[in-house]
Amino acid sequence: MNSKEIAPQIHAVIGGIFPFCNTLVILGEDLLVVDPGCSIESLRRFLATHDKELRDVGTVILSHIHPDHITHAVRLNRLSGCRIAANEITAPLFNEKERMKEFLGFHKANPVRKPWENLVNERMYGALDEGQIDEVLKNGDKFQLDDITLQVIMTPGHLPDHMCLEILNYNLLFAADLDCTEFGPFYGHPRSSIDEFKKSIKLVQGRNYEGIISGHLTEPVVTNYKPALEAYARQFDIREDLVHSAIIEGARTIDDITMTPIIYPSLTNPVFLQFEKWMVEHHVSNLIAIGLIEEKDGHFKEA
Ligand SMILES: [Zn+2]
Structure with missing residues (x-):
């Protein structure tokens, strides 16, 4: 059971x-x-x-x-x-x-x-x-x-x-x-x-x-949920670092960034690719808000 x-x-x-x-x-x-x-x-x-x-x-x-x-x-x-x-x-x-x-x-x-x-x-x-x-x-x-x-x-x-x-x-x-x-x-x-x-x-x-x-x-x-949630929340930072480094390495758009999956290990399914893109978009917005990257004409680059 x-x-x-x-x-x-x-x-x-x-x-x-x-x-x-x-x-x-x-x-x-x-x-x-x-x-x-x-x-x-x-x-x-x-x-x-x-x-x-x-x-x-x-x-x-x-x-x-x-x-x-x-x-x-x-x-x-x-x-x-x-x-x-x-x-x-x-x-x-x-x-x-x-x-x-x-x-x-x-x-x-x-x-x-x-x-x-x-x-x-x-x-x-x-x-x-x-x-x-x-x-x-x-x-x-x-x-x-x-x-x-x-x-x-x-x-x-x-x-x-x-x-x-x-x-x-x-x-x-x-x-x-x-x-x-x-x-x-x-x-x-x-x-x-x-x-x-x-x-x-x-x-x-x-x-x-x-x-x-x-x-x-x-x-x-x-x-033991307090440390468990701490480890869980660490994924926000890990993913944000990966999005940031993708942009440093030359990715200019959400499509560029998600060429190499950050969140899902494989993106053969269009639904999961959509979820990945939306999650990456949230990180990009954060990175713009804290001044680490900037956006011009829909393209991202290091600030
Ligand atoms: Zn849910």
């Missing part, structure tokens, strides 16, 4: 790396699922071992709008009539998938929109289905489930709508995509922000949790 008991009634069903994620399940009077992006079979098998079925799910909470986190939300709603909760930024995007696509940078004129939709439909089927959020959450809102209290903590950067959930009874944090993976932080959309991401990491590091639950590690509970 690919799941882990985190505390009494609280389990993670392991989805692991993209295009899956770890799904938090709370087996209460109301059956609650956070981020239903593990495989549907894993979730079904996990529930079966606790004499439950997919149609017993009562509530789904979404940490943010990414397809690998919302994957089965609409399907679970169709099966069980469960309510779906999300924060005030995620909600309108979930309710209207065209807005979600534009929010993620895949507006109609983007040539990578179709390959991205194909990737989502092949690997995260259901994420683009139209659905409806029933309960809108705000920063600091509490969510009660039997004796267990969850509290929303907004942690933007990865995307503007990214939130974590504190599990107050056990002093744990469901950290979603503040995931402590070796890959490092993902900010591959125009509206992602490195600055906001760093602030969110600092916010979590400033709290004294028993542990944080990663949305993508196969061993999901990180107890």
